[in-house]
């Protein structure tokens with residue numbers, strides 16, 4: 001009879017790299033987490049060949065969950081799935097929840113993320129959060145649209161009447177802007193691995209009457225007897241007695257002790273280092289590994305808007321200085337209507353990124369995150385909060401805008417998955433005392 005794994009044994013196995021001893025069937029997976037977005041349900045049955053192949057594996061219990069509601073689809077269609085189809089659904093765009101990796105010898109970490117909130121692209125190199133909210137797609141379209149208009153209608157005029165450099169410079173700025181957006185929307189924000197610091201005991205339990213059908217004979221384990229400090233905020237000492245020290249907390253969902261300035265993002269369902277905020281326009285968190293790029297994204301967006309305004313105004317007013325048959329502004333607008341459209345668009349698009357840029361210029365001057373600012377500075381006006389990370393103004397700006405290394409990622413989605421690696425499994429969150 002196998003014994004339940006203890007925290008010590010997991011730590012030991014993790015440090016030695018002997019994770020294969022840890023059986024992934026020992027964890028209870030809450031059924032609610034199997035819910036997926038409607039959009040993904042629609043594509044799943046026909047687009048994921050491996051998913052369909054599961055039907056022949058009677059031992060695969062997860063299939064019952066995954067196939068519920070999809071019975072009307074033809075079961076044998078995927079057996080003749082084309083290579084192109086596989087390429088699109090397993091490499092180009094991939095949802096780990098829809099894959100069955102039981103028989104595959106070399107599964108990558110990203111393919112084993114249980115109850116994943118992410119969709120992966122390009123073989124796990126990029127990812128984004130599953131969401132029905134299209135706001136990040138709209139944001140990308142709003143960045144691309146004025147550039148396309150400029151290139152189609154204005155670039156040639158600028159090239160011949162002002163300078164070729166105007167067009168080339170714009171295209172450069174525009175591409176930088178798009179690249180930064182894609183990096184922020186699909187990159188690592190500074191995610192911490194899950195389940196690094198497990199509670200004392202993981203014990204076997206009998207499933208309740210309601211759960212019997214749902215768990216389908218699978219062994220149920222639950223975490224038990226966590227030390228009380230797991231539910232408290234610990235204050236690490238700081239050398240000034242008048243002020244608070246540095247507070248650290250245990251994340252009961254991720255089962256990790258959070259380093260300072262780390263917090264849990266409910267939307268990404270992960271703890272993020274140096275968490276600034278979750279950006280709905282990028283559909284990703286802003287944290288340790290992408291804050292610098294976020295700042296530059298705001299700056300480049302603002303510069304891009306100003307650039308478009310200036311070159312379009314020059315185009316509209318060119319009749320005053322250049323050799324042209326246009327005599328007044330009305331005539332000029334009739335001749336270059338897209339230039340006017342771009343001016344109006346850019347003025348409107350300029351406002352929000354500019355205000356955000358000013359706010360972050362202020363925050364980085366103090367070396368404080370948005371989260372800290374809202375939690376402490378705004379609420380605690382009595383002066384009993386000290387920002388222990390604050391240095392001189394130029395140093396603060398330097399570390400945030402230029403010097404801060406995004407560092408090495410702590411999660412390695414492209415590594416080959418080692419059987420039983422707890423970091424990719426879903427373990428019930430600890431329950432607070434009730």
Ligand SMILES: [Zn+2]
Pocket residue numbers: 251252253254255263264265269270271
């Ligand atoms: Zn967490």
Ligand SMILES: [Zn+2]
Pocket residue numbers: 265266267268269277278279284285286
């Ligand atoms: Zn987030």
